[in-house]
Amino acid sequence: MITLALAGKPNCGKSTFFKAATMAQVEIANYPFTTIDANHGVAYVRTTCPCKELGIEGCTQCQDGVRFVPIAFIDVAGLVPDAHKGRGLGNQFLDNLRQADAILHVVDASGATDEEGNPVDPGSHDPREDIKFLGVEMTMWVHGILAKHWPRIQRQAQSKNYDIHDGVADVLAGLGITYEDSLHAATELGIDLQRSEIKDLVPFCELLLAKNKPVLFVANKMDTADKALLAELAEMDGVVSSAAAELALRMAADGGFIHYIPGDPSFTINEDANLSAQQRAGLEHLAALMAEHGGTGVQQAIDRTVFELLDQxxxxxxxxxxxxxxxxxxxxxxxxxxxxxxxxxxxxxxxxxxxxxxxxxxxxxxxxxxxxxxxxxxxxxxxxxxxxxx
Ligand SMILES: Nc1nc2c(ncn2[C@@H]2O[C@H](COP(=O)(O)OP(=O)(O)O)[C@@H](O)[C@H]2O)c(=O)[nH]1
Ligand SMILES: [Mg+2]
Structure with missing residues (x-):
């Protein structure tokens, strides 16, 4: 099964996103390291069921022609800078990423968490700074693994039936990195690994990861983020989301208050729903947010990762x-x-x-x-x- 992992700083909204996407019970709280162990769940990719187009009656596998296909979903412990050196839950975090085919990098677009994930005043941290750091941590982690083995690999690669790419593939096999991946990356960079010093192989590690662990960044908390900044983040090829809004919608749908199919741009309130004035106001607020952004972005982020980044x-x-x-x-x-x-x-x-x-x-x-x-x-x-x- 395709596996996606949620990565990002503490408090950017990963567990909320996870809960919304899976409706599983996980702890959601506003302090770092709530998620000590990776949470595994099942989420869904949204597609169009062929039954409608073919005029087939009696399909019980879709909702109004919207079909959901299961994928495995992992909520990973929060990442802090220098995780690759073992800070925070760094090693565990990076180890969890091994299991993922692709990563959803959740960023707090409202700027309400500092670089360590501690709550701060909204807008006081620039979320653009968070986007790069996941890539840096992952690259340095892979580089660290390679560095540990580099002298031995270079030595072994001098023998006849074992070359340097065998060595790279052997130590990075857990990440799904193959002989061909190593060969392609070295060729693309025009480097000879046999003659390379490990300190010069950071771009090589970066390229290996780009192919094996594609990352989509998700600008979360759009409901409280600066509009101009959100537009800029979307331009950077990210998906803008509100995990909290999606969770509220799924719970409201679960409770029979609204009709909402995950990924829809809007929802309808059920006629016979017995709503308080406050609940009604909350739903109206959600409706306005969705109208502005074309939905909550949660389902869209999953779909883009699976269909575009993973080419499924x-x-x-x-x-x-x-x-x-x-x-x-x-x-x-x-x-x-x-x-x-x-x-x-x-x-x-x-x-x-x-x-x-x-x-x-x-x-x-x-x-x-x-x-x-x-x-x-x-x-x-x-x-x-x-x-x-x-
Ligand atoms: N305004 C807003 N808050 C959110 C959103 N998603 C999550 N949060 C809040 O951010 C805080 C941290 O969320 P959590 O999911 O535990 O973050 P994690 O540490 O990354 O798993 C909680 O108070 C959430 O309610 C969102 O889309 N909008
Ligand atoms: Mg969490």
Missing amino acids: IVVYPVEDERHFTDKQGRVLPDAFLMPKGSTPKDLAFRVHTDIGEGFLYAVDARTDMRIKESTELKHGDIIKIVSAKK
């Missing part, structure tokens, strides 16, 4: 290609996230190893035509796999 598509395997169902007649029962470039055979293996091994051919259920096992699957494809094994 959603594919629907079915057993009955005429009715788009499984054997029990359930419409579009499964939705799988797969990397762009995946083939029907990859999908077969994803369904089950046996199905993959017995793969005979696939049928595109939309066209009812057979497709080659090497055909590149498209986002939204509905595929029947025919396999010798069941």
Whole structure:
């Protein structure tokens, strides 16, 4: 399963974001290090269910044609400067990032937390300063791992059937960094690792990470942030969000007060909801905030990370290609996230190893035509796999 991790300073809103995205019970409080252990949960990517477009009745897997596909989500302990030297919960923090395919870097856009994550007056800290520091900490952490092994790697790489990129891949395998990644990064920088001193390899580590741990930054607390600054942060290719607003919406929807599908730009108040004047005012406030920003940004941040940074598509395997169902007649029962470039055979293996091994051919259920096992699957494809094994 795709795994995303939330990173950032203490008090930027990670746990609020996590709770909203997963609706799991985690502690939310305004002091550093609330989250001592990484919290693992399930969040969802939002996509359009093909049932509406195909005019299929009886889909029980979506809400009004909006489909949610699960991903694993981790709320990581807050990061403080010099974490790579072991400050704060630095080592634990960085270790948690190992498990993530991509990172949502939450920044307090309201400037109400200092560089250590301690509460300060709103606007007194410049959030732009926080954006760079995650990258620096992660790079220096990787550099530290490499440095520990560098003399030995350079020595070993002088032997015949082991080269320097084998050495890099061996010590950074836990981060998913491969021989090819090392080779590409060194080539791109035009450096010869065998002759490089470790102190000169910081840009090399930066490049390795850029490919293996893409980061989307999330300018959170938009509800209390300076408007001009928010516009600037959005320009820097970030997503603007209010985790607190999303949490309030999901709780209100859970309580039956409103109709809201996560990621929608707005919501409606249920006619029969028994709301106090104060609750109504709170909802009106949320509605105005959403109208201004096109939603709360929480779902948008997750979707952008998965679809743009990780280049995933959603594919629907079915057993009955005429009715788009499984054997029990359930419409579009499964939705799988797969990397762009995946083939029907990859999908077969994803369904089950046996199905993959017995793969005979696939049928595109939309066209009812057979497709080659090497055909590149498209986002939204509905595929029947025919396999010798069941
Ligand atoms: N105004 C505002 N406050 C928020 C938002 N998200 C979180 N907070 C508040 O920021 C404080 C720290 O939040 P928390 O999620 O515990 O931060 P963490 O330390 O990064 O996990 C809490 O008081 C939250 O209620 C937001 O979108 N807007
Ligand atoms: Mg927290």
